[in-house]
Amino acid sequence: MTDRRTVVYRYATPATGEAGSNPRANPVTSRDTMDDARRVVIKIGSSSLTTSEGLNTEAIDALVDVIASLRQKGTQVVLVSSGAVAAGFPQLGLTRRPKDTATQQAAASVGQGSLMAYYSQSFQRYDTTVAQVLLTAEELMRRRQYINAHRSLARLLTMDVMPIVNENDAVATREIRFGDNDRLAALTANLVKADLLVLLSDVDSLYTGHPALPDSKRIATVASDDDLEGVDVRRPGAAGVGTGGMVTKVDAAGIAATTGIPTLLTSAPNAAAAFSGQDVGTWFEVAGRRRSARAAWLGLTAEVRGRLTIDDGAVAAVIGRGRSLLAAGITDCSGSFTSGDVVEIADERGTVHARGLVQYSASQVPRMMGRSTSQLREDLGEGYDGVVVHADDWVRLAPNHAAYS
């Protein structure tokens, strides 16, 4: 057991200061204060950027005008843009969005080039250089890649370049695809420590039911899950080019909310009105305090490699009182992990309470569990501190595990 305590502290938290900090003066708490945002992630969906013929250049120009006016007032913007598949499939002679992954990847590879070429041309009107940043779920699940993505985005922002993010569709497979850029946008907002997430779609706000139904009513504000009670976000018959519908937008707003970032959801043509504080769209309030990017990564993004089951005494100490997890409280261990991987921490009834960075491998923990620190010291030497997951290295999960509390 020579590799104990080697990993946890080798991970630096994402750089702050010059590259990573967000020079926010006042928190953005409502539509009226959107203007205070110093760093914004704007996500636009395929349905707002494309027609059946390909790119909707007028819509892209209109979006670029809104972003340029934000940038002119000093607001940093990261754009998460869908549209690669929808832009690519007409170019391949296909009449509708392909269903199989390989053809979608092919269409995205063709369409992403056209999409970026047009963004570049449109931003040229404002002498703005654009950068393409393609991410995959896998990258954001690994700490090193997460930090790298953070660094390059932060550097692009400090260099006044306009980052345009999309999923790396050509390499993403069905299993690892984000499946929707809404979630990618929420994770990106956390990655760059944005003050605000704006989701632009082809519908002006969230409604109580599908907007085509006569009884559906606009929801102006979502302050908690209670405001979503009974709201129907299903996607009937989905014939359009978008992939996520409202389900993924509400999920994304939930992820952002739990990381302390409010979301405004509205249509692309409403974007300028939204940024001038008008009562448009749906405002999702923040649900908790702002989390460090590292805690958010642990709770929301990281790949879980195993599970530690702990007894009730350990649940009380760790989950109840925020202590480190000691080997003595572990009753079972499963998965394939090494020191520094992320594992979930569950009670003996199977409820997962937390995720944390484990300090030992899956072959070491079974030999340690149930043994007291003094017993283990006999094997491991006087310096052994008994800690399997350090108190600083775990985050509590919310009951639905969509995020952490």
Ligand SMILES: Nc1ncnc2c1ncn2[C@@H]1O[C@H](COP(=O)(O)OP(=O)(O)O)[C@@H](O)[C@H]1O
């Ligand atoms: N409750 C609801 N409120 C608003 N829109 C809804 C609702 N339920 C389903 N939708 C549908 O979700 C669509 C937006 O999702 P999607 O097409 O994936 O957009 P995008 O391409 O912008 O990501 C809307 O056009 C609307 O038809």
Ligand SMILES: N[C@@H](CCC(=O)OP(=O)(O)O)C(=O)O
């Ligand atoms: N990465 C894909 C977008 C997938 C996606 O989430 O689309 P949408 O639901 O329109 O935001 C593309 O560029 O086509």
